[in-house]
Amino acid sequence: MGRDQSFEALLDEHGAMLRRIASAYEAGRERRHELEQDILLAVWRAMPRYRGEAPVRAFIARVAHNRAVTHVAREAAEPRRQPLDEETPSAAPTPHDALEALDLQDRLAVAVRALPLSLRQPALLTLEGFTPAEIAPMLGLNANTVSIRLTRAKVALRDALNPQDRS
Template identity: 40%
Template structure:
């Protein structure tokens, strides 16, 4: 059974990218990442199959991230937040050398939550089956969401 150090080593950068895909503010990203890691640590005893570790970890990450977005939206008393144009770059974006990659990251952050979830996991190289397990949806639903997310991303990127 993996411990938290193993999970941070294997998935730390991916979990940081998940947090960054839900939260633009660097300080809140760090808080979200810590919340994710605490939740993963607390949930490890319930992991039944070690080979399902990646979907297990990313499911917790996405669930915590969705909760975070909902809490932030409730605090602002508004709709689900989108990254406004001209938002300051996050640490994740600063690490991305390619301008196109920054544009894709911004576009993914602006996707509706169901599409953002699948695209974040696609970008982490999880299979459709692993994504389905992580999000508790069918593999065909993953495919539909990925296709719709890609179409929206194309629209956003072509509009620039």
């Protein structure tokens, strides 16, 4: 199997995870698509360095997260520009908008994006099915630190998803 075919097979198997990672770092459709392309290029370039020391899924997740962090850092250094978008909702939600806001998956994605990077990475990888022991080497941490960050992320997500429960 050639490199192009093996890369296509890799994308078939892990493309959805890579798109979810990109969406955790970019909310805007165009920027998210740009990040997805950057991640794919980074994975393409990194695959020849894969030595089989970890599962390929973990390897490409780490490459994707590293690329996303670089993307966020680059974006933070640029001046803020926000084009007006006809689809941008107004500040006052309509009843229809309020019902749509109740959709758990969308609310969870927004809440994960709002987490500080140190909590977002382990939370997102946990949502992808990785254990703290698998996440630790990806992030250069020990499993205990990952578990502590996950506990903090869960509290922050619970607060974000259930604001009426705060007392």
